Structure formats: C-alpha cells, structure tokens
Amino acid sequence: MMLSVAIRHDFPGFSLDAAFRAPPGVTALFGRSGSGKTTIVNAVAGLMRPDHGRIEADGRVLSDSVTGRFLPPHRRGVGYVFQQARLFPHLNVRQNLLYGRWFARGPGADFGRIVDLLGIGALLTRRPAALSGGERQRVALGRAILSNPRLLLMDEPLAALDQARKAEILPYLERLRDETGLPILYVSHSPAEVARLATTIVLIEAGRIVAAGPAAAVLSDPATAPVLGLREAGAILTGRVAAHDSDGLSRLDLPAGPVWLAHVEAVPGTVLRLRILAQDVMIALDRPQGISALNVLPATIRDLTRAESGVLVRLDVGAETLLARITQRSAKGLDLRPGLAVHAVLKAVSVAPGSVGTG
Numbered sequence: 001m002m003l004s005v006a007i008r009h010d011f012p013g014f015s016l017d018a019a020f021r022a023p024p025g026v027t028a029l030f031g032r033s034g035s036g037k038t039t040i041v042n043a044v045a046g047l048m049r050p051d052h053g054r055i056e057a058d059g060r061v062l063s064d065s066v067t068g069r070f071l072p073p074h075r076r077g078v079g080y081v082f083q084q085a086r087l088f089p090h091l092n093v094r095q096n097l098l099y100g101r102w103f104a105r106g107p108g109a110d111f112g113r114i115v116d117l118l119g120i121g122a123l124l125t126r127r128p129a130a131l132s133g134g135e136r137q138r139v140a141l142g143r144a145i146l147s148n149p150r151l152l153l154m155d156e157p158l159a160a161l162d163q164a165r166k167a168e169i170l171p172y173l174e175r176l177r178d179e180t181g182l183p184i185l186y187v188s189h190s191p192a193e194v195a196r197l198a199t200t201i202v203l204i205e206a207g208r209i210v211a212a213g214p215a216a217a218v219l220s221d222p223a224t225a226p227v228l229g230l231r232e233a234g235a236i237l238t239g240r241v242a243a244h245d246s247d248g249l250s251r252l253d254l255p256a257g258p259v260w261l262a263h264v265e266a267v268p269g270t271v272l273r274l275r276i277l278a279q280d281v282m283i284a285l286d287r288p289q290g291i292s293a294l295n296v297l298p299a300t301i302r303d304l305t306r307a308e309s310g311v312l313v314r315l316d317v318g319a320e321t322l323l324a325r326i327t328q329r330s331a332k333g334l335d336l337r338p339g340l341a342v343h344a345v346l347k348a349v350s351v352a353p354g355s356v357g358t359g
C-alpha cells in the first residue's frame with residue numbers, strides 16, 4: 001500500500017506544487033496555517049480537482065490530469081476523519097459504525113476487532129450526545145476504518161480536543177498505525193503530535209514541500225528547524241523499557257546506552273519513542289562527573305549549523321541522531337567540529353510523558 005501524490009494547483013494568490021509518497025504508517029503533513037495541507041488532503045479525497053498532476057493509491061489512479069481520470073470521492077476507498085467527529089446524532093454508536101460498513105469495499109475490517117482496538121465496546125448503545133469528545137473521535141475513527149479504506153485521511157483529528165482527551169486518544173492512533181498497515185495521511189500543526197505519531201514527515205511551506213522522509217531523519221535535520229520552530233526542534237530516539245526502579249524512575253535501553261526517565265506505564269520489553277528537544281541537550285567534551293543530569297550518551301558530532309543567534313549541533317548517538325542547540329560562544333569555546341567525540345547530556349525531565357509513544 002502506498003499513496004503517491006504529484007499535483008499543481010493555482011488559487012488566486014496561492015500556488016501549490018507538491019509531490020511526495022506516503023507509505024504504510026502515519027505520514028504527517030506539517031506546515032503553517034495556509035501552507036496548503038488541507039488542499040492536498042482534499043485533492044486526495046476527491047473533494048477538489050487539481051489543475052495538474054496525478055494521485056495514485058495502492059497502484060490505482062485516483063486522478064490524472066493527463067488522461068482526465070477523476071474518481072468521485074465515494075469510489076476512492078478513502079476514510080476521512082475531520083477535526084469534528086461529525087457522527088449522526090440520531091444513531092447510536094453501533095449504528096454509526098455500521099454506517100461506515102455500508103460503504104465498505106468487499107467484506108471489510110472485522111467489526112469486533114476494530115471495536116476492541118479503539119476501546120469502544122462499552123459505548124455501542126450510546127448516542128453521540130452522551131460521549132466525550134475523545135470517545136466521539138474514536139467512534140469516527142472506527143467508522144472510517146470499517147469502510148475498509150485503502151488509506152485514511154486525518155485532518156487535525158485532535159485539534160478540537162483538550163490535552164487530557166488528546167492524551168487519551170493518542171495510544172489508539174498508535175495502535176491503528178501499527179496494526180492496520182494502512183497509509184494514514186495526517187495533517188497537524190503540533191510538533192509534539194508529529195514527533196509522537198509520524199513514521200514519515202512531509203514539511204510544507206507556502207505550497208512547496210521543503211523536506212520529506214523518515215520522521216527521525218526529518219526531525220533531526222537542522223535545515224527543518226526553522227519550519228518547525230527552533231523551540232520545537234529536536235530528535236526522536238527509540239528505546240526499550242528495561243526496568244522500573246524502586247525510586248520511581250524507568251530505565252530505557254537505547255542503542256547508544258541507558259536512559260532514565262520518570263516512571264513510564266509500559267511493561268519491560270516495550271519499545272518506546274522519546275522526543276528530545278534540542279534545547280534540552282548539552283554537550284560536554286569529557287564525560288561529566290558530579291552532575292545532577294542522569295542521562296549522558298557518548299556521541300560524535302556530525303555537523304554544526306548556525307540558527308538565529310545559536311548553533312544547532314547534529315550528533316550521532318549509536319545509529320540514531322540527536323540535535324543540540326547551544327550558543328555560538330560555547331561552540332567556539334569547546335572548539336566543536338565534525339568528527340569530534342563528545343558526550344550529550346540530557347536532562348531526565350526533558351523527556352515529557354506526553355512525548356513518549358510506542359515506536
């Protein structure tokens with residue numbers, strides 16, 4: 001399963017020229033307001049017809065300006081989840097879910113499995129008015145999946161939810177990503193959400209794609225930091241939960257070494273994704289002694305990039321990449337340069353629970 005998009009379209013005062021591929025997993029379309037994300041999603045859904053280009057899903061042409069082919073939305077096999085759940089108020093949860101089924105191509109996903117996956121078994125007889133925002137959004141996800149789509153489009157599905165509801169629904173999105181094998185095109189404004197969910201990231205600015213590729217590589221690329229915002233720049237690392245210590249910390253084993261963080265609700269053996277902001281990483285030439293930060297990883301400097309008044313240092317840690325944001329004075333004072341072996345010091349507190357997701 002693969003979605004491939006190559007389209008050009010002109011609105012008065014705005015031109016979109018975008019080409020990218022979305023493999024199975026979550027492909028996050030990230031960019032500022034007005035950069036063209038929704039236009040792309042609408043073109044894939046068949047809600048707008050691009051002037052030029054071609055969109056293909058799973059080897060099937062959805063639209064092609066050369067041949068004039070343009071499949072209507074209901075024939076595209078696309079599940080769409082919007083910011084608002086848009087459930088039918090007069091139908092209960094089961095009926096809303098079965099409505100998705102009605103449009104399914106072929107036998108479709110197993111009802112019971114999807115209900116379990118989304119944790120909505122206890123809600124089946126309720127009407128949407130009796131659900132929380134997070135529950136409603138889970139039902140909307142279920143309805144989209146039960147239509148047995150070739151791909152899922154999600155346009156800011158969490159934007160209308162508060163932090164607690166977002167935290168509640170993120171694990172379900174992770175399960176969908178990991179268990180359905182569908183390409184999910186996911187529009188988001190939130191770097192934290194993207195860092196947690198995305199397997200592929202497409203960064204878009206003023207209708208042009210400025211970076212696209214595997215999430216870890218795009219996030220740790222200093223060139224993308226200005227688009228994400230310097231405060232949000234950072235890398236993702238993966239680690240396996242090794243132990244829960246009696247003093248309330250959990251140990252994760254990363255390829256580069258162990259890392260301790262505030263207790264994580266996950267059984268040993270679980271693979272987790274950690275987001276580490278560039279501003280929370282310090283660099284030391286020697287392994288520091290007598291320091292309160294618990295987490296020190298051996299690293300090698302790959303490159304240094306000027307960013308506003310500071311410097312972004314890209315570090316190789318094991319086979320992964322970390323980003324540190326330091327001052328020009330420090331970079332000069334320590335004589336940092338590519339190839340230099342250093343130590344990356346991470347503050348334990350910098351790994352926020354909200355940034356931990358299954359990898």
Ligand SMILES: Nc1ncnc2c1ncn2[C@@H]1O[C@H](COP(=O)(O)OP(=O)(O)OP(=O)(O)O)[C@@H](O)[C@H]1O
Pocket residue numbers: 011012014031032033034035036037038039040
């Ligand atoms: N039907 C239309 N007619 C004219 N201009 C349009 C139309 N649809 C979108 N645009 C313009 O295209 C640009 C991209 O809009 P789009 O909704 O794709 O951005 P976005 O990245 O999804 O933004 P947001 O994050 O705010 O939803 C904007 O400048 C918008 O005003």
